[in-house]
Amino acid sequence: MSKGDYIKINYENIAYQKIKSNTYIVTLSDHKIHQLDDVATRIWELICKKKSVDEIVETLYNEYDIADKDILMKDINEFLQELKQKNIIL
């Protein structure tokens, strides 16, 4: 995934809801439920708003007390990889 691209959600395969500060995603292909904590929920909201990886990194860098932008980028990429493996994003 290029850093400037926005992330495509696999809407066909998911149902989701935000409850308090967490987001719960059901993957319809395997009937599993996944939980995103508050930071992951923030990333999810940005994904839903069609923000690119760069924009997500920038937003989180400004919103949270994060010292190292590179580590943040790495963490976000790992998270996106996990979402991809679970067939939540394309």
Added chain:
Amino acid sequence: MKPSTRIAQRLFNITFKKCIPLDCIVEITSKCNLDCIHCYVVKKGHPAALPTVFWKRTFVELRAAGCLYLTLTGGEVFLREDIFEIISFARNLGFCVTIFTNGTLLDKEKIKLLKELNIYELHVSLYSLNEKEHNSVTGDKRSFEKTMKAIHLAAENKLPLVIKTPLLKNNFSAYREIARLARNLGARYVLDPLITPKNNHDLSPQKYRITTDYLLKFYSDDEIFKKEFLKANSKNGSFTCSAGRNLISISSDGLVYPCLQFPVVLGDLKKNKLKDILSDKNNLIVKIRNIKPERDFYYCYHLCSYREFCLRCVGVAYLENRNIYSNPSSCCQLARVRKEVYYKYTKGLAPWEIAFV
């Protein structure tokens, strides 16, 4: 990310505690093309169905209230011409959609559309593999043929299929064969021995309830029922009920109930906003949410010797006796039998010995 079952439990606990309607069962129409002998739905002379726009608005409100699991039932949902528009709208909002149907109106095209919409589960009611027996429950001579066709089409198209059988006097001998069919088709199978009164407290469906002897046979059936599931509660019985907390229902005329089996009107969506109906300012919902089994069901919770095996239902108590604090006889019957089977098979006790446990 944590394992799925733990997350589901956590989600249930949070929404239960915070009274967020995670689950909603919507009776999208009261119209039905069958006339099942045990049906709890009261025939209202089929009033004009609420329009598509009403349900769309309601779904938006449900979404905002925190609902994730949306079940569409009837009547027969596929009698609505706009049903696919409604399902599609719900899926686009992000709901996990389950559909309850008798299957008689489903054809290849509709099954394909359901597949494309990625519904969570399709529940089809099947009463017997014997055509006459099935049709004697539904009151329609062609229903078996149509329902079986829908079941096979759903399985062929790999729809997440659930076959459901309410256990009645009329179809008791059918469940084993249906269970095998479900296994062969890769479908989930749900059996329910609890037959509830009609939603207007009419007890007539209960005459089809299976007898205690049949219940004993059913719960003793190793092929179907695992004995460890007979215990429903801990020693001090919990009787946790989601109704009005993280579960609500909406009737075909827009009335909000705690549960379809607990038809106390909490509000009318034709006049009020859902968030107002579910708010703490609604005294009735507050009263239901404040039910405390240890205080309000004192006998069942503290004294009854069947309490560990009891699936006590507030709605059934209300429907049977017009009193939510009363003891529902159907639940008592089930609990008695569950206890007897449990001790017979796990401890080798005779019925007279079980009475003293």
